[in-house]
Amino acid sequence: MSSIIRGRVWKYGDNINTDIISPGQYMSLPAEKQAEHAMEAIDPSFSEKVRPGDIIVAGKNFGSGSSRETAQMVLKHLKVGAVAASSFARIFFRNSINVGLPVVEIADTSLIHEGDEIEINLIEGTVWNHTRKEEYRGTKLPEHLVDMVKLGGLEPYLAKKLGISKSQEEVK
Amino acid sequence: MGMTMSEKILARSSGQGEVKAGDIVWVKPDIAMMHDLLGPWLVDPGFRRLGGRLYDRDKVVVVSDHCTPPATVQQADILKFTRDWAREHELPYYYEFEGPCHQVIVEHGHVRPGRLILGTDSHTCMAGGMGAFATGIGSTEMIGVLLTGETWLKVPETIKVVWDGELRPGVFSKDMVLKTIKDIGHAGATYQAIEFSGSAIRSLSMDDRLVLSNMAVEAGAKTGLIESDEEVVRFLRSKGVTDEIELLSSDEDAVFAKTLYYNASELEPQIACPHEVDNVHPVQAVEGTPVDQVYLGSCTNGRLSDLRTAAQILKGRKISKHIRCLVVPASQYVWMQANKEGILDILAEAGCVVNMPSCGACGGFTSGVIGAGEVVMSSSNRNFRGRMGSAQGEVYLGSPAAVAATAIEGKIADPRKYMELEVH
Numbered sequence: 207m208s209s210i211i212r213g214r215v216w217k218y219g220d221n222i223n224t225d226i227i228s229p230g231q232y233m234s235l236p237a238e239k240q241a242e243h244a245m246e247a248i249d250p251s252f253s254e255k256v257r258p259g260d261i262i263v264a265g266k267n268f269g270s271g272s273s274r275e276t277a278q279m280v281l282k283h284l285k286v287g288a289v290a291a292s293s294f295a296r297i298f299f300r301n302s303i304n305v306g307l308p309v310v311e312i313a314d315t316s317l318i319h320e321g322d323e324i325e326i327n328l329i330e331g332t333v334w335n336h337t338r339k340e341e342y343r344g345t346k347l348p349e350h351l352v353d354m355v356k357l358g359g360l361e362p363y364l365a366k367k368l369g370i371s372k373s374q375e376e377v378k
Numbered sequence: 379m380g381m382t383m384s385e386k387i388l389a390r391s392s393g394q395g396e397v398k399a400g401d402i403v404w405v406k407p408d409i410a411m412m413h414d415l416l417g418p419w420l421v422d423p424g425f426r427r428l429g430g431r432l433y434d435r436d437k438v439v440v441v442s443d444h445c446t447p448p449a450t451v452q453q454a455d456i457l458k459f460t461r462d463w464a465r466e467h468e469l470p471y472y473y474e475f476e477g478p479c480h481q482v483i484v485e486h487g488h489v490r491p492g493r494l495i496l497g498t499d500s501h502t503c504m505a506g507g508m509g510a511f512a513t514g515i516g517s518t519e520m521i522g523v524l525l526t527g528e529t530w531l532k533v534p535e536t537i538k539v540v541w542d543g544e545l546r547p548g549v550f551s552k553d554m555v556l557k558t559i560k561d562i563g564h565a566g567a568t569y570q571a572i573e574f575s576g577s578a579i580r581s582l583s584m585d586d587r588l589v590l591s592n593m594a595v596e597a598g599a600k601t602g603l604i605e606s607d608e609e610v611v612r613f614l615r616s617k618g619v620t621d622e623i624e625l626l627s628s629d630e631d632a633v634f635a636k637t638l639y640y641n642a643s644e645l646e647p648q649i650a651c652p653h654e655v656d657n658v659h660p661v662q663a664v665e666g667t668p669v670d671q672v673y674l675g676s677c678t679n680g681r682l683s684d685l686r687t688a689a690q691i692l693k694g695r696k697i698s699k700h701i702r703c704l705v706v707p708a709s710q711y712v713w714m715q716a717n718k719e720g721i722l723d724i725l726a727e728a729g730c731v732v733n734m735p736s737c738g739a740c741g742g743f744t745s746g747v748i749g750a751g752e753v754v755m756s757s758s759n760r761n762f763r764g765r766m767g768s769a770q771g772e773v774y775l776g777s778p779a780a781v782a783a784t785a786i787e788g789k790i791a792d793p794r795k796y797m798e799l800e801v802h
């Protein structure tokens with residue numbers, strides 16, 4: 207996972223829970239089918255309009271509820287570049303780092319609007335808004351996670367720790 | 379400096395004398411729990427790529443509960459995968475068709491005071507009701523735990539929630555936890571632990587305590603703890619656990635992020651309204667709201683004491699003709715015990731349908747999901763949009779008594795008017 211991500215914004219409100227991102231009733235379907243239903247409870251056309259590299263920007267408590275990683279899986283399947291929110295639910299934040307879905311916490315996301323072009327620096331925890339020429343300071347990642355992010359998630363990190371020599375490509 | 383329950387458990391698990399909130403520690407979980415839907419099926423590919431060898435199979439517990447009995451071919455495939463995986467890795471602890479994982483691990487003695495339990499499900503926090511530190515993790519994170527036997531955790535601050543006084547008839551631990559979540563808010567305890575204490579908590583049975591810890595995550599908490607006492611010992615002995623049990627509580631001088639005080643005797647029945655668990659109101663505010671389905675079950679409120687309460691209300695009465703009432707005992711043990719006590723008969727005679735122990739419609743997986751425009755009154759723990767089926771449906775949450783009263787009237791009802799009948 208690259209630590210700089212640039213993309214176009216889709217904007218949502220507070221409390222986007224994992225039942226919204228990845229509804230339970232489709233969870234036993236293959237990833238591409240599940241992805242068609244991502245966010246549909248609040249935005250039925252999301253999976254059609256989102257394009258690779260787009261960034262989701264939301265309010266407080268993004269990803270609350272279930273520990274399901276299908277939430278990250280559908281977003282990655284739709285090639286969402288990153289999620290920026292005012293705050294994340296604990297398990298969602300951990301899972302995102304682990305599977306290599308970039309996430310950044312910025313206190314006030316109300317300054318970012320739908321359609322803006324933004325650039326996230328994951329390691330610094332900063333966001334540059336190209337549309338509005340503004341910078342927002344986010345929360346820096348805890349140090350012990352920076353390595354994991356740089357390597358692309360928990361799996362490559364574990365591979366390194368366990369001394370399993372696999373190229374990044376094979377591991378992904 | 380004194381330590382909280384969380385600090386004590388994480389200190390032991392990380393091999394340190396003392397830890398404090400905010401520390402990041404490497405810990406060795408005592409139990410790694412997975413269920414069918416978020417377990418081996420998702421974990422296996424990465425696990426294999428990294429060597430595929432379990433660090434310690436005795437610490438791994440797998441429960442098939444979300445896809446049981448399978449409603450679709452895909453669910454059957456997941457179930458088969460899970461079963462085969464458990465066999466291939468010679469897991470000593472694999473359970474299926476026995477009920478939701480959280481109840482199963484409690485009943486089979488895997489949960490003990492002071493243990494660290496990580497599970498691939500957000501309601502893993504339920505085990506905290508017995509004095510364990512228990513929290514949900516993702517499937518990828520589980521790969522690391524399975525391979526290395528350890529992971530990192532941030533030691534959480536603790537919000538202490540004190541309930542003193544005595545609950546009045548018709549008011550239950552579900553009402554206590556809904557009221558608490560309302561006040562803390564659905565993200566109010568994010569990255570923190572909640573510890574429930576006070577005389578009203580101590581007088582609850584294990585069945586009723588687990589409701590509180592189960593729903594801690596609905597306030598965003600990492601875990602929900604209850605200090606362990608003789609009730610925990612009694613419960614474990616009744617499940618055939620003979621080992622010595624070390625009780626655990628926070629030190630007198632432990633530091634809490636904040637403390638909330640409640641008087642249980644002032645509490646009224648509470649209902650969580652669509653579509654957030656902290657959208658909680660006293661039952662009077664929503665009394666009379668018509669429903670299509672009533673759901674008594676789940677790891678939150680499908681235990682024996684819940685079925686007893688519902689039977690007490692439904693005995694000699696009939697449920698409304700306009701609704702269906704699904705009863706889902708939280709485990710095979712609960713099913714059999716309720717059967718012995720005549721509870722299943724009482725519920726069936728009242729017009730309820732008794733299903734098998736499973737996650738069922740609680741998470742919108744199998745039997746009993748709802749369609750567009752349908753309204754459910756449920757004893758489960760989440761009412762998010764789309765949680766029990768259609769995103770155009772609505773879910774209200776309440777105690778088993780409120781659920782039973784609602785079944786009779788076909789509209790959300792105050793359970794207190796039905797509490798006079800005895801079950802035996």
Ligand code: SF4
Pocket residue numbers: 443478479480499501676677678736737740741758759
């Ligand atoms: S009963 Fe409901 S809340 Fe409990 S584990 Fe199953 S789906 Fe989750």
